[in-house]
Structures are given as structure tokens and as C-alpha cells.
Amino acid sequence: MIYGAIEAGGTKFVCAVSDENLTILERVSIPTTTPEETMKEVFAFFDQHQPNAIGIGSFGPIDVNPLSETYGFITSTPKVAWQDYPFLNEMKKRYDIPFGWTTDVNAAAYGEMKKGAAVGKSSCMYITVGTGIGAGIVVDGKVIHGYGHPEAGHLLVRRHVEDTYEGTCPFHKDCLEGLAAGPAIGNRFETPAQNLPTDHKAWEIEAHYLAQALVSYTLTVSPEKIIFGGGVMKQKQLFPLIYKEFEKLMNGYVATPNLEDYIVPCQLEDNAGITGCLLLAEDALNNK
Known part of the structure; x- marks a missing residue:
């Protein structure tokens, strides 16, 4: 079982994969530039590992309402290139697996709740x-x-x-x-x-x-x-x-x-967000 995680920040994307015990096997840091450049590297990383589920904690604002037409989008962010970007949709097009989707700080809160x-x-x-x-x-x-x-x-x-x-x-x-x-x-x-x-x-x-x-x-x-x-x-x-x-x-x-x-x-310091994202991936797979 492989879980994937994306802690998507305004400066960098941290991507990681773990085993079923949430032990991180590999992680990379990718500069947040444009969606085209950044997502190309995100896809390249996960293509190598083929995770069973991925948890995403993204900078925002993002749309977290499943009933909304723009669910899964980064919306009115000050980062102009990422405004109205269908982040979750693009990930789902690439990988037919369960996803967890929330903000980067919600992911960190979840990580501290479960492991910190x-x-x-x-x-x-x-x-x-x-x-x-x-x-x-x-x-x-x-x-x-x-x-x-x-x-x-x-x-x-x-x-x-x-x-x-x-x-x-x-x-x-x-x-x-x-x-x-x-x-x-x-x-x-x-x-x-x-x-x-x-x-x-x-x-x-x-x-x-x-x-x-x-x-x-x-x-x-x-x-x-x-x-x-x-x-x-x-x-x-x-x-x-x-x-x-x-x-x-x-x-x-x-x-x-x-x-x-x-x-x-x-307590988890700089690992709070990525830990929370892995936990969200685990939840997404269990709730499939």
C-alpha cells in the first residue's frame, strides 16, 4: 500500500509517498511557479510511485464544497497564475484513485491531532x-x-x-x-x-x-x-x-x-502538513 501527499504552498510543493504505516519513503520539494511547470514535476513524481490514494493540503482560498461547480479549485489566490486553477480535477484526470482535499493549514491541524x-x-x-x-x-x-x-x-x-x-x-x-x-x-x-x-x-x-x-x-x-x-x-x-x-x-x-x-x-514542526496529507490519503482510501 502506497499513500501519496501534496503539501501545496505558495513557495513550494512538498510531495511525498509513504508505506501503509505512514513511514515516508521519498519526498521532493518543487518550486511553486506556474501550474504548467509545477504540476509537470508533481505528475513526474507520482508517476514513479503510483500511490493508492493521495491527500492534498493546498494554499488557498480553495473550494471545498462538493456541491459547488468549482469544487477542487484554487480560487481567489493572490498568486495570479493559480487563480481559478482546477487542482483536484487535474489530479483526478491523471490518477483514478481516492483523494483527500483540504487547505494546507487544515492538513497541518489534522497531522498535529493524529500524530503531534x-x-x-x-x-x-x-x-x-x-x-x-x-x-x-x-x-x-x-x-x-x-x-x-x-x-x-x-x-x-x-x-x-x-x-x-x-x-x-x-x-x-x-x-x-x-x-x-x-x-x-x-x-x-x-x-x-x-x-x-x-x-x-x-x-x-x-x-x-x-x-x-x-x-x-x-x-x-x-x-x-x-x-x-x-x-x-x-x-x-x-x-x-x-x-x-x-x-x-x-x-x-x-x-x-x-x-x-x-x-x-x-510538535511535528515542518512535517505537520505532509503528515496530515498522508493521513487524509489513508482516510480517503478507507472511506472509498
Whole structure:
């Protein structure tokens, strides 16, 4: 039994195949350029291995509604070449096998649920903070989809009193992503975020925005575990600042687990997405 996985990101596609125990046998990284160039290499990889099912976690927005005419498409992405690209349809034309289909962050959430920081829980939320901000949600062991998929990275937040930066989001300017993604930090202080010292004011402002979002997620989704991934969250000094601001904003209204157990770094690190995609492939085959 061979399972396939595609973690389709805006910068690169990671493709992998595993055995029935989800042990990765081979993986490749393919630059995300145009559909023609990138998919040619994706097909070449899977043609070699002929998997029995493939799980796909894609950058978005994507259409996850099976009743929609554009189900399986990448839709209104800022990556112009990929707008309205029928990703899943093209894969199905090439391979007559079952597919799992969701967002890259939903796949990462599923990976952390089954194999990472949320093992033993029935719900979790995975939030990546990097070039953008995205979130995936798993409830009762299932990835959450509705008419669309969660876009919790574009939550509207209240400004920090010392922040005058307009925001980077091309749609909303000062939503969570616009104020707290990596480019916003770098632009606000005119230096790459990773070059800022750990005691810089930037991290207090960042924690202010992220904690607001976490309070909203806790009050609406109430996940058993909130897991952070992405390059910005490798700044470990952020976590104590987030805990402090979260407690201040929540003000005792809703009980949560100990915050150090509730709001945590991802355990699978850079393998969360590809692990989730392999699990989705396994599910797709089992549910065939």
C-alpha cells in the first residue's frame, strides 16, 4: 500500500509517498511557479510511485464544497497564475484513485491531532504565523469544512495603542494577517522580524494581536488545544507574552486549561502538513 501527499504552498510543493504505516519513503520539494511547470514535476513524481490514494493540503482560498461547480479549485489566490486553477480535477484526470482535499493549514491541524501536539484530544486548532496567517480546525476528529473553509487569519482585531502601521493585507489592511504576519512586523520596524532582538517592542505588539485572536477562537470554537506553527512562532519569547495578554483579555470569563498546556508550539514542526496529507490519503482510501 502506497499513500501519496501534496503539501501545496505558495513557495513550494512538498510531495511525498509513504508505506501503509505512514513511514515516508521519498519526498521532493518543487518550486511553486506556474501550474504548467509545477504540476509537470508533481505528475513526474507520482508517476514513479503510483500511490493508492493521495491527500492534498493546498494554499488557498480553495473550494471545498462538493456541491459547488468549482469544487477542487484554487480560487481567489493572490498568486495570479493559480487563480481559478482546477487542482483536484487535474489530479483526478491523471490518477483514478481516492483523494483527500483540504487547505494546507487544515492538513497541518489534522497531522498535529493524529500524530503531534493534540494526540488524545478530539479537537484542536492549528495556526501558522509566517508570510501570512492561516488556521485549520479539527473537531470530533474531523477537519472542519462548511460552505467554505476557515479563514481565521483574517479576523478583525483591535489596534495596539502604539501601533500606527496600516497593515499589509490587500483585502482588509488591518486584519490579523495584515497586522501580525511576518511582513507586517518587518515593514512596521523596517527590518526583517527575525533580526529584531528578543526584548524589542515588536514582540509585545505581536502578542497583543495574537492573544486577541486566541480569545476569539476560544470563545467561538473552544478547541481543546491551540497549536502554533510558522516562522514567526519560532520566536519562543512570544509565548509568555501571549499567555499574559490572553489572561488579561479573557479576564476570567471562560475557564481554560493551564495556558502552557493549552497554547503550544507545533510538535511535528515542518512535517505537520505532509503528515496530515498522508493521513487524509489513508482516510480517503478507507472511506472509498
